[in-house]
Amino acid sequence: MSNKLSSITAKKALKKLKKAGFIENHQRGSHLVLKHFDGRMVVLPMHSNDIPTGTLYAIVVHQAKLSLEQWKNL
Numbered sequence: 001m002s003n004k005l006s007s008i009t010a011k012k013a014l015k016k017l018k019k020a021g022f023i024e025n026h027q028r029g030s031h032l033v034l035k036h037f038d039g040r041m042v043v044l045p046m047h048s049n050d051i052p053t054g055t056l057y058a059i060v061v062h063q064a065k066l067s068l069e070q071w072k073n074l
Helices: 010-019 053-063 068-072
Strands: 022-028 031-036 041-045
Touching (some): 010 031, 041 053
8 A cells, every 4th residue: 555645625635534533623714623532633724626745744644643544544
């Protein structure tokens, strides 16, 4: 299995994050803030068609604290 992320739409990313246990907290402009019960928070940009791979990596690994393997299995 590849360790690379491919860009996906914000809606698909939102669906995966919800599967990982994140819930919508609030929205500020076009940025949706999601929160996990353990305190992790993620800011998801809803204004673009596809989230660039670098931004997606920062969201998945740094903010959501998920491994790439966990992300791909959602």
